[in-house]
Amino acid sequence: MADIPLIDRHRAVLPAWLSLYYDEPIEITHAGGRRVTDSTGTTYLDFFAGILTNAIGYDIAEISxxxxxxxxxxxxxxxxxxxxxxxxxxxxxxxxxxxxxxxxxxxxxxxxxxxxxxxxxxxxxxxxxxxxxxxxxxxxxxxxxxxxxxxxxxxxxxxxxxxxxxxxxxxxxxxxxxxxxxxxxxxxxxxxxxxxxxxxxxxxxxxxxxxxxxxxxxxxxxxxxxxxxxxxxxxxxxxxxxxxxxxxxxxxxxxxxxxxxxxxxxxxxxxxxxxxxxxxxxxxxxxxxxxxxxxxxxxxxxxxxxxxxxxxxxxxxxxxxxHDLQSNADKLGERLLTALRTLAETTPTIGDVRGRGLMIAIEFITPTGAPDPHAAATVMEKTKRNGLLVGKGGLYGNVIRLVPPMTVTAEEVDEALAALTQAIL
Structure with a gap:
């Protein structure tokens, strides 16, 4: 069994409707702070936090x-x-x-x-x-x-x-x-x-x-x-x-x-x-x-x-x-939201940037204004290659979701913005 890729073992024993992210799904094996490392040794800045669940971050001493x-x-x-x-x-x-x-x-x-x-x-x-x-x-x-x-x-x-x-x-x-x-x-x-x-x-x-x-x-x-x-x-x-x-x-x-x-x-x-x-x-x-x-x-x-x-x-x-993480979410969420709205002003593929605190979404559209799930999927793949994990959602699957741990720093927000910008443009 060890020679069989984990993705093939997953597909053999887990239901088909249990979806996985990415063309090449990753196995997260280590984590600390706001970063996770996969089984190949690649480290990512995590802006999806286990679907908002790792809200404080990884390996926080007081919790561990x-x-x-x-x-x-x-x-x-x-x-x-x-x-x-x-x-x-x-x-x-x-x-x-x-x-x-x-x-x-x-x-x-x-x-x-x-x-x-x-x-x-x-x-x-x-x-x-x-x-x-x-x-x-x-x-x-x-x-x-x-x-x-x-x-x-x-x-x-x-x-x-x-x-x-x-x-x-x-x-x-x-x-x-x-x-x-x-x-x-x-x-x-x-x-x-x-x-x-x-x-x-x-x-x-x-x-x-x-x-x-x-x-x-x-x-x-x-x-x-x-x-x-x-x-x-x-x-x-x-x-x-x-x-x-x-x-x-x-x-x-x-x-x-x-x-x-x-x-x-x-x-x-x-x-x-x-x-x-x-x-x-x-x-x-x-x-x-x-x-x-x-x-x-x-x-x-x-x-x-x-x-x-x-x-x-x-x-x-x-x-x-x-640690008043609510205030951190307010301050850094506004930093992220403002930068993304500025980006949207010159990016026709972005139809809407919305959210509050550290709960922010980017909705992608076609030139006619229709939902563009392909654009969202492409951005997901590119951000992964840029060392950033994000989420996806929306009625049409055309929305990128950004929800980092609430301990995220200003430097990490700027790092994520750079990775996102490169993936979108």
Missing amino acids: DAIRRQLDTGVLHTSTLYLIRSQVELAEKIARLSRIPDAKVFFGNSGTEANEAALLLATQFRRSNQVLSIRNSYHGRAFGTNSVTGNRGWAASSLSPLKVSYVHGGYRYRGPFRHLSDADYIRACAEDLREVLVTATAGDVACMIAEPIQGVGGFNVPPDGLYRAFKDILDETGILLISDEVQTGWGRTGTHFWGMDAHDVVPDMMTFAKGLGNGMAIGGVVGRADVMDCLTANSISTFGGNPLVTTAANAALDYLLD
Whole structure:
């Protein structure tokens, strides 16, 4: 087996839909700071961070040492049937940071599992299987989360345990309201929500689930205040708002700790994952106590919130707060965004540069303005050759996504800009 290339072994035993980046996929074997090294010894500056998951960076002493101390106890897993000190401590921190009154927290293992739990809670609390979602959204690969994903490229099945209605507001660049001012855009989307409620639902809707900035959909940033307008309408009949903060949480947007804060909204529930564990598998829901306590059947989480991952997450969250990485995301995100927008002014293949904090996207277009996925794929290959790893996304696969660890330096941002510029021009 050792003589067979790893890519061939991968294709033989893993499903075909488990996609890989690059014409020649890489195996990352070592990492430190914001750089990773593959099995050939090539080192890259990482501006995708394991899909935003290595939010603090690689081999951060404070986090690695905390994990080693927990390993030394011999206790890697106990299940939620026993008290777990690090789980309780982490839940206390998240409840406080959420600003949700009397908040409670449930831990799972991923963003998909977090959103599944939130949908279960909302539909049980409201005694309804009707859910509102946003067009071009992505919320996970499981049965329930797949059904509320408003992007055909990521929706594997039309079967659903939920009755889902989609509203406008997510993808402004190609949406029907793109030419409107911010105020008029918000007004048009709010009117669309009201129309969907009276035409496509039976009225007793359980919840709306929304990403403050769409992640897989291409880092689409709605005008500040859109979800405030939505929340006011939802509150008229008690419909819950679930903010999917899997990609936008923990200060990554720079201006706010949670993505929904930009809209002056405290949601009824928030889901989280990715950056909290800095590479360790963790996800969860924080929400109103009455909603979180609404289940009457017994339940546990075998692996969710186990001692090892919550120890790592506590260390990662403490590091993030102690080093004010939110401010770093704000400052260096603005540096990156400004430079890319300047580049776009003289580059006709770039249709849009958007984002907030260290969550930035470049959308590529053809001369006619159509989506150009080939251009995005070409830039990905070229940036790899230039020693830079980036992500890809968007409804049409024509968006490059830039999400480095939040510890990234100004020098590394400039290095990434040079590699990107060379790849684009």
